[in-house]
Structure formats: structure tokens, C-alpha cells
Amino acid sequence: MNLIKKGKTKDVYALENGAILLKFKDDATVNEDGRLDPGGNKVGATIAGLGLASLRMSKYYFEKINAAGILTHYIDSDLDAGTMTVRPAAFFGKGVEIICRLKATGSFIRRYGDYCKEGQDLDFLIEVSLKDDERGDPMITPDTLDMLGIMSLSEYEEVRTLTKRITTIIRDDLSAKGLTLYDIKLEFGRINGKVALIDEISSGCMRVYKGDQWLHTVESDKYFP
Helix, strand or coil, X not given: CXXXXXXXXXXXXXXXXXCEEEEECCEEEECCCCCECCCXXXXXXXXXXXXXXXXXXXXXXXXXXXXXXXCECEEEEEXXXXXXXXXXXXXXXXXXXXXXXXXXXXXXXXXXXXXXXXXXXXXXXXXXXXXXXXXXXCECCHHHHHHCCCCCHHHHHHHHHHHHHHHHHXXXXXXXXXXXXXXXXXXXXXECCEEXXXXXXCHHHXXXXXXXXXXXXXXXXXXXX
């Protein structure tokens, strides 16, 4: 087992059989004010139990999404070891994040606050950003993705459609638990040339509310087996 990368919230290892092992950590991202933020670009907090909570939630949703016939990199997970085994995937460029917004909050309010208010309904609004901490994860348009050779327009349309399907699965599941999904950040790659959901699906990738209160990262764990 060889270490490929030490990430913000996971370490990545290559296995001898060609698969990839993700080791979840208890580190959380924060925004510029040092507050916990799923959209943050730097690690600013260590929360006991966060890694296992993120893995448990990822396992839960990847299994649901796989069952829905959507291609993902997920193979299996070991909760005792805190690891997830996945298929190797090629990034779009150096990594692209897809944000699906159901309600206005976070950076959306900071950018467009003159035109919307906190918690305002949004209809599966899709935004795309590059994974580039140094440049603050800049937003990028479909035309720019295509022109720079990062993602073709046809791939973008597939990613857009899949994002809405996946977000609907997660939104409806959370709603059945009495929770409200405000937004979610997903990542896609290519597996054998096909678009596939990759990375993780945890509380660190989404904003979930109980009533009008944001559900703290670890508090969401009690809603998942």
C-alpha cells in the first residue's frame, strides 16, 4: 500500500490490486473567518469522530446511488478501519467541484446578496468551480471548461443531469429524516472514459438544517446507521 496524497480530510493510498484506499481523518475545513464551512479551502479544526461520521454517511449514500444505477467509484468500506475502497478515476483537469443549490446560503449570499436572501428557494441551481486552493476555487462556466479542455460540453450536460438526480436522492432521504438540504458539493471523474461520481458524500460536502438551525458536522451522524 503506497501513499499517493495527504489530503485535507482524507489520505489516499494505492493498493496492489489497482484499487484506491481512502483513509478518512478528523480534520474539518473552515472559511476565512475560521468558522466551520463545507465550502472552506483550508483545514482549521479537528473534531473527534468526524472521520468515521463522514465515512458512515458516504457509505450510506454511495450504496443508495449505486443501487439507483448511477456509476460511482465506490467499491466498499471498512468502518472499523475508517477506510473506503474505490475504483481509480481520472480527474477533470486537476479537479472540478459541482455545487447544487436548493436554498441560498454561504458564498452564494456573499456574491449575490443584493438579489436574494438567506434561505431563499433555488431550483437545483448548478455552479461549477475548479479545485484550486491557491486561487480560491474560482468559479468557471461550461464554455470555459470546454474551451480549456477540462470538460466537454456533452460531459458537462451529463454531469449536470447526474448532479440533479443525485441531489434529489439525498434531498428526499434527508427530508424523510426531518432534515433540509440547502446545498451540496459533488465531484465527478472519468472511469474507463465514463462520467462517474467520486470523492465522498458526507456532512462536510453539504449544508443540512434541522428547522432553521444548521446541523453541526458531527450531529448529522446520529441520523445514519
